[in-house]
Amino acid sequence: MTILFLVFAYLLGSVPSGYLLYRIKEKKDIRDLGSTNIGATNVLRLTGWKLALPVALIDILKGAIPVYLALRWFPEPWVAYVAGILALIGHCYPVYIRFKGGKGVATAVGIYAVLAPLPLLCSIAVFVLVVALTRFISLGSLTAFFSLPFFVWIFLTDIEIVVLGAATLVLIALRHRANIARLFGGTEKKLGEKAA
Numbered sequence: 001m002t003i004l005f006l007v008f009a010y011l012l013g014s015v016p017s018g019y020l021l022y023r024i025k026e027k028k029d030i031r032d033l034g035s036t037n038i039g040a041t042n043v044l045r046l047t048g049w050k051l052a053l054p055v056a057l058i059d060i061l062k063g064a065i066p067v068y069l070a071l072r073w074f075p076e077p078w079v080a081y082v083a084g085i086l087a088l089i090g091h092c093y094p095v096y097i098r099f100k101g102g103k104g105v106a107t108a109v110g111i112y113a114v115l116a117p118l119p120l121l122c123s124i125a126v127f128v129l130v131v132a133l134t135r136f137i138s139l140g141s142l143t144a145f146f147s148l149p150f151f152v153w154i155f156l157t158d159i160e161i162v163v164l165g166a167a168t169l170v171l172i173a174l175r176h177r178a179n180i181a182r183l184f185g186g187t188e189k190k191l192g193e194k195a196a
Contacts, residue, residue, distance in 0.1 A: 002079055009066035009083035013090025013107060016097050017058035018043050021051055031100060035178075035189075039102035041137050045189070056106045063087050063110025071114070081164050084111035088168060092175050103175040105141045108168050112148065116161055119151035135190035138179035145169045 018038035022030040025047065034042045040059060044052035066087050070080035091107040093099040112120040127144035131137060149165035152158060173180070182188035 002074065005066075005070065005073070005079070006083055006086055009070075010086040010090040011095070012066055013062045013087030014094035014096050014101070015058070015062060015090075016094050016101060017062075018055045018102065019097055021055055022047070025051060031097075037102060038097075038100075040106055041103075059091060059102065059106035060110035060113070062091060063107035064114050065110075067111050067114040077160070080115065081160060084115065085164065085167060085171075087111065088171060092171060103141075103179075104168070104172045105145075108145065108172060111168070112165075115164075116148075116152050116156055116158075118155050119148060119165075122151040122155075123148045131191060136183065136188055137191055138176055138188060139183060142173060142176055142180070145172050 016038050018040060019030055022028065022038075022043055030036075030038055030042060030046065034046050036042070040052045040056035043055045063084060066083040067080045070083040071077070074080070088104050088107050088111065090101075092101045092104045094101040109120065109124075112123075123144040126147045127140040130143045131140035134140070145165070146169055149162045149169065152161045152165050179188060
């Protein structure tokens with residue numbers, strides 16, 4: 001039962017919402033456009049908020065649902081932690097579209113909305129502050145998830161969720177490698193700039 005549930009968490013995380021909704025609306029493959037990413041930020045730059053918001057909401061739910069169900073259905077908390085990280089891996093490397101997925105931010109938000117809502121709110125405040133000062137969504141995302149393990153430790157002192165937060169940061173940083181290079185190179189697009 002546990003293994004089947006964890007497979008479900010990965011498969012749910014793999015649902016490529018940005019790819020599907022953009023394909024339905026624009027009849028194009030979002031992986032060929034803009035940053036080529038299937039996440040809400042690329043959808044935002046290509047089409048605007050009306051499509052980006054449902055993409056972000058679905059991606060958040062992909063992280064929240066398996067963690068919430070695991071906490072209800074299984075007595076061992078590790079199942080929820082593993083389900084969360086598998087949903088995140090599914091979003092970043094979705095089996096349905098040849099493992100070319102998103103960068104994991106919205107799905108990670110869903111995970112911590114269930115596991116650690118107060119630390120997540122603090123990290124969201126960091127995100128808002130960094131984006132307000134720099135207009136770089138990628139920098140805000142990286143800074144927010146860098147701060148998350150510290151906020152978890154301050155408010156929850158739960159070492160397992162701290163480790164999960166660190167693993168989340170590593171995965172999100174890996175998925176943002178190109179953004180990090182563009183930030184250092186001065187070519188990263190700012191909030192409000194349209195994709196090519």
